[in-house]
Amino acid sequence: MSAALSTAHSVVEPTVTAKRVAAAVVILYALISLVPLLWIFATGWKTPPDSISYPPKIVFNPSLEGYCNLFTTRTRQTSEYIQALGPPQGICDKVTRQREMVIAGPSNYMPRFVNSLIIAFGSTFLAVSLGVLSAYAFSRFKIPLADDLLFFILSTRMMPPIAVAIPIYLMYREVGLSDTALGMILLYTAVNVSLAVWLLKGFIDEIPREYEEAAMIDGYTRLQAFFKVVLPQAATGIAATGIFCLIFAWNEYAFAVLLTSGSAQTAPPFIPTIIGEGGMDWPAVGAGTTLFLIPILVFTVLLRKHLLRGITFGAVRK
């Protein structure tokens, strides 16, 4: 509501003082809740000694060491060996040599990040495709036991992931899907499809039937009406649902850590295993975490209008 439209004399409109107090408390909360995130972001730009200094350093000289360590593996060498090498190739080489080490090769972060992308986008595409078909059928046709089927679809989300993982682990071992991207895509699709059906049914319910009926009177078949009339109308809902599925698959840890170990491992199980010499390499963890979270921040901003619907499985709509 813009200030010009709001009625100054309304008894419901909060007083100026009430608004100021509310604003102060909410902003304070928001800033405090951002501190952990800002801290991990800052840690990515510290050197390893700075990251574990006592007391913690708030002011520090930014360094690329965290990002360099994130993407490389290094081996310790004698200073004679390092001096015998030619001039350093690029900034990471230089930073590494200052620690009397040389870059041995790329780390596993990039492949894990790529796995996360493949599995998240693959499962989202499948879940939304299956979801939109089912949602349309539930929205438009009389289906026997529709409520029971919809509840069944939802109830598959109530199982603790570890409980689901036990038989999936055995099943995947039998059919050769263990530690494969395809196995993870199928699993995440199954988890996300329940959300997709529920959310998309809500979005499709909001599209007037008259649109399709008009199209069918004009000679479209039901399928043509679905693809050419309903799908374009539901585009926003489909996009919002897709982003929710992406976020779930991107963030998921329990299945990933139990069912993948190498070639199909995603970033969440990998990031906690980044260790340097003598313990966790916190700047590299900070760097890896920052890069991993950036897509989510973008999604949050894109989704802000549909968040409520997404997190309540469509139970609350604005």
Place this chain on the structure above:
Amino acid sequence: MASVDAISNRPAAHRGLRGLSDRAIAWLFIAPTMILLLAINIFPLFWTIYLSFTNYASNRPNRPVVNVGLRWYRDILNSPEVWAAMQATAHFVFWTIVLQTVIGFGLAYLIDRKFRGHALWTTIILIPMMLSPAVVGNFWKFLYQPQIGLFNHVISFFTGIPASSFEMLGSVALAPWAIVIVDTWMWTPYVMLICLAGLRSIPDYIYEAAEVDRASKWRQFWSITLPMALPFIMLAVLFRGIENFKMFDMVTLLTGGGPGSTTELASITLKRQAFEAYRTGYSSAFAIILFVAVFGLANIYVKALNRVKQR
């Protein structure tokens, strides 16, 4: 488009023959989802039920499988380890719900004062709940380090207690609260967002009528605001309750169930039994018990929720 134009001149009866019937389309559209859920959710569920009556161990697949009847169910219900895990889970679920509901509702109430910029600050507050719980658990472990972590230093700055005198993750007394704090930090925005929808669903005219009747602001809050937002609050509690009953990722990364087994929640015990001790039969039985518990509690709760809605 030419084919569409051609069809449009035909009588309606022929159209149904050309395309698929609505009934066929309905089943065609639903079938893929159902097949996937049957393969990835229902078939494994029945397999788990079957395994829970056997001595199967996933690291010894060639051992002859013997029916053990209800032995695992009896063992679980008599196991002090399981009851300790249930107690830890109950502590975690109860306190996270209490804190998140109180803080979340409070924030929603304040945001509903509609001060300038409230939409921007709401979006900023929402950020933690969008993050990966595992990654959150991992970096809070860093924040909680007694010597180098930020958390202890902030506490010591405000209270004067020396930063290295307490360990949030290493102490039996503090670790259960450490996981509650992180979960509250992460999920209060979730409760806030649902409460905000509840507050915004209350029409202005009810407050106007209350003003006419000279009801105090205090009275308005208890007689209008809270009862009318209650179904929304209960919905948020339901979702948080189910999620935290299943909690695994964040706590695993943060404490791994320690120190000792003070923060070993049900899902963590389940994971240890299934994937570290390889007691597949036993853990299957435990999984079934957990599922029945969540499902049963959620059903009872939904009934209560519907009663509140109808009032």
